[in-house]
Amino acid sequence: MYAQDAAGNKSAGTTVTVSDKTAPAAPKVNSVTDASTTVTGTTEAGAKVTVQSGSAILGTDTADSKGSFKVTIAKQKAGTKLTVYAQDVAGNKSAGTTVTVIDKTAPAIPKVNTISDATTYVTGTTEANAAVTIKRGSTTIGTGTADSKGNFKIKIAKQKAGTKLVVYAKDAAGNTSAGASVTVIDKTAPAAPTVYTFGDNQTTVTGKAEASAKVTIKSGKTVLGYGYASSKGTFSVKIKSKQKAATTLTAYATDKAGNTSTGRSFKVVDKTPPATPTAGTVTYKSTTVSGKAEKYATVYVYNGSHYVGKATVSSKGTYTVHMKKQKKGSTLKIYAKDKAGNKSGYRYVKVK
Structure with missing residues (x-):
C-alpha cells in the first residue's frame, strides 16, 4: 500500500496481511449408531473437529488435506444427541452439526x-x-x-x-x-385306562391305555403290579396274586411326561366254579336229595336229560332238593351254579 501527494511524490509502501474471519461450514457427519466408536465426515481441510454430548467433549481430530475426519469416541446410548464443530487454524468456529445416535442394537433374546x-x-x-x-x-x-x-x-x-x-x-x-x-411340554393327563373283564381266577389284567403309558394296578393304596402299554395302547399287567371276587381294583395310566390319569375302578369278577356238590343216598322211595355245596349256590338235579328239581344252598352250605320218586337203577346228575353263573362239576348218584 502506497501514498502519493499532489506533486507526485510516492511514499514508502506499507504491507497489510488479510485476516481470516470466515468460519468453516458446518461439518458433514455420517450416521452414528449405538455401536459406533468413531464419528466420521468431512469439513474444511486442516480444521480441528470436536464432538460433544451436551457440554461434554467426547473426542477431537484434525481433518486431513481433503477435509476428511475420524474422531474416536466411546459408544453412546441410542437417542443421544451429538454436536460436531469444526475450527479452522484462524480460530473460527463453525456452526454445530447435530446427529442423533441411531439404535442398531437388537434386543436381548426374550x-x-x-x-x-x-x-x-x-x-x-x-x-x-x-x-x-x-x-x-x-x-x-x-x-x-x-x-x-x-x-x-x-x-x-x-x-x-x-x-x-x-x-x-x-x-x-x-x-x-x-x-x-x-x-411345548406335556401337561395333559392320559384318559383313564379301559380294563377288560378280570376274574378271580386270573393274575393278569389287560386293557387299553395311552400308547407307551405306564399302567399301574392298585388295591386301595397297595400297588399290585404295573406294566407299559404298547405302541398301539394295549397292556397286560401281571399282579402279585389272585384277587377275591367282588374286590375293587383301580387302574391308572401315567404318560412319559409324568401326568397320571384318573383311576379306572373295576370289580374282580367271580370266575371260579363251585366245588362239585356232595349228595346222600337216594332210593326209589326218596322224595328228596340232600348234601353240601357252595353257600347260596343253586343246586340242580337231573335224571338223564330230564329236569328233576333244584334248591338254593343255605348259609351253612347245605341243600335239600324236593323231587318225585325216581326209578330204581336210574342215575341222578347233580351240579351247583353260583350267582355269577359258574357251574360246578357233576355229582352222579345211582338210585337204589
Whole structure:
C-alpha cells in the first residue's frame, strides 16, 4: 500500500496481511449408531473437529488435506444427541452439526416362561415396549407388545406337546432379537385306562391305555403290579396274586411326561366254579336229595336229560332238593351254579 501527494511524490509502501474471519461450514457427519466408536465426515481441510454430548467433549481430530475426519469416541446410548464443530487454524468456529445416535442394537433374546399343551397365553420378559412375535416354523401364531417394564402376555391357540415355538422381540428401531426356542411340554393327563373283564381266577389284567403309558394296578393304596402299554395302547399287567371276587381294583395310566390319569375302578369278577356238590343216598322211595355245596349256590338235579328239581344252598352250605320218586337203577346228575353263573362239576348218584 502506497501514498502519493499532489506533486507526485510516492511514499514508502506499507504491507497489510488479510485476516481470516470466515468460519468453516458446518461439518458433514455420517450416521452414528449405538455401536459406533468413531464419528466420521468431512469439513474444511486442516480444521480441528470436536464432538460433544451436551457440554461434554467426547473426542477431537484434525481433518486431513481433503477435509476428511475420524474422531474416536466411546459408544453412546441410542437417542443421544451429538454436536460436531469444526475450527479452522484462524480460530473460527463453525456452526454445530447435530446427529442423533441411531439404535442398531437388537434386543436381548426374550425370556419365556414354560409353555404347556394347555397354555393359551405365552408370557415372559423382553426389552420394554418391544414388539413380540411367536412362531411355529414359518407360521406366526401370536403377536403382542411388551409393557414399559418389559413384561408380555400373548394369546395363542393350544399347541401339541413337543411342538417347538420360537419367540422374537423387535424394538422401535426395527432391530430383531435372536429367537428364544421353547418346546411345548406335556401337561395333559392320559384318559383313564379301559380294563377288560378280570376274574378271580386270573393274575393278569389287560386293557387299553395311552400308547407307551405306564399302567399301574392298585388295591386301595397297595400297588399290585404295573406294566407299559404298547405302541398301539394295549397292556397286560401281571399282579402279585389272585384277587377275591367282588374286590375293587383301580387302574391308572401315567404318560412319559409324568401326568397320571384318573383311576379306572373295576370289580374282580367271580370266575371260579363251585366245588362239585356232595349228595346222600337216594332210593326209589326218596322224595328228596340232600348234601353240601357252595353257600347260596343253586343246586340242580337231573335224571338223564330230564329236569328233576333244584334248591338254593343255605348259609351253612347245605341243600335239600324236593323231587318225585325216581326209578330204581336210574342215575341222578347233580351240579351247583353260583350267582355269577359258574357251574360246578357233576355229582352222579345211582338210585337204589
